[in-house]
Amino acid sequence: MKLLSLFVAVVAFAVTVNVIAQETVNPGGLATIRGASNIDETRPAEKLKRVIKDKNPIARNYVHQPPVVPHQTRGYRVDLNSNKCLSCHSWKHAAQTGATKISLTHFETRDGKTLSDVSPRRYFCSQCHVTQADAAPLVENTFEPVESLGNE
Amino acid sequence: MLKNLWTFLTSPSSAAMWFILAIGFAGGIIFWGGFNTALEVTNTEEFCIGCHEMQDNVYEEYRETIHYANRSGVRATCPDCHVPKKWTDKIVRKIAASKEVWGMLTGVIDTREEFVDHRRSMAEREWKRMKENDSLECRNCHNFEYMDFSEQGNRSVKMHSDALASGEKTCIDCHKGIAHELPDMKGVENW
Numbered sequence: 001m002k003l004l005s006l007f008v009a010v011v012a013f014a015v016t017v018n019v020i021a022q023e024t025v026n027p028g029g030l031a032t033i034r035g036a037s038n039i040d041e042t043r044p045a046e047k048l049k050r051v052i053k054d055k056n057p058i059a060r061n062y063v064h065q066p067p068v069v070p071h072q073t074r075g076y077r078v079d080l081n082s083n084k085c086l087s088c089h090s091w092k093h094a095a096q097t098g099a100t101k102i103s104l105t106h107f108e109t110r111d112g113k114t115l116s117d118v119s120p121r122r123y124f125c126s127q128c129h130v131t132q133a134d135a136a137p138l139v140e141n142t143f144e145p146v147e148s149l150g151n152e
Numbered sequence: 153m154l155k156n157l158w159t160f161l162t163s164p165s166s167a168a169m170w171f172i173l174a175i176g177f178a179g180g181i182i183f184w185g186g187f188n189t190a191l192e193v194t195n196t197e198e199f200c201i202g203c204h205e206m207q208d209n210v211y212e213e214y215r216e217t218i219h220y221a222n223r224s225g226v227r228a229t230c231p232d233c234h235v236p237k238k239w240t241d242k243i244v245r246k247i248a249a250s251k252e253v254w255g256m257l258t259g260v261i262d263t264r265e266e267f268v269d270h271r272r273s274m275a276e277r278e279w280k281r282m283k284e285n286d287s288l289e290c291r292n293c294h295n296f297e298y299m300d301f302s303e304q305g306n307r308s309v310k311m312h313s314d315a316l317a318s319g320e321k322t323c324i325d326c327h328k329g330i331a332h333e334l335p336d337m338k339g340v341e342n343w
Contacts, residue, residue, distance in 0.1 A: 077329070077333065082334040082336075087342060093342065097310075099307075
């Protein structure tokens, strides 16, 4: 008798677990700005955006915004051995190449000391300066650029 | 035995003159054809990356660059940039390349670390070569006369119509490290 009740209890538990599991399994399919897809399938990747080939500097939208990059940077390496960005944008070469000079704030360490060359913490350009692509915003944005920075 | 052979080689032949000339002619074709075929074999990418030094280092780096894969499907392989097309220049380069064979045999570059150690001196040698021949291998495909500045970006137009057009600079002066990673560029002009 004792054995029988135990058996019934185990079966009842298993059935309940099964029912709960069935109710909580969600195949995904939520609509997000990346599109909808179920958990068990892989969405095809979005097409890569075309990077602006070469344009004039783009105005900043707010004070202290790192200016964005209005040209291609494919294959531009920034590493221990070389910094392709600085081969045009450094003070040494900017006059000859016609590129925008990097700001002198880039020579400062985090303690506010000014070094004689680019500070290591500002060496990796693409951490802040982003190459621009022709990509429409995915969500509505009502941000207004600052008028004082030459925006219309 | 040897003496007999010597006598045979030094005494006039009884064969007709046209026969001897024909043999010389045919032999010349075979020798010259064979020589050029062998030379062409050493001018293939497959031959270049036959050594692990090339396969594991420079070739792997080159595979990520625009000269390997690009929108129009044109590819420049190793000899397109590193071996001159003109025959005399090619022979000179091939003789100079015997140093690379020696390097392979003696195992100068057996590991990645050894390669990185030698990268600067090897890169400098190649920059110097291209500077001296006015970037000839670049110009085999990228002809200045055929450039359409209206199709180039602002930055390219400025540089090409100024420094390149006047002959003051040559391709390699600015376009370093386009097909392989760069060494430490400390002290290199324009870096």
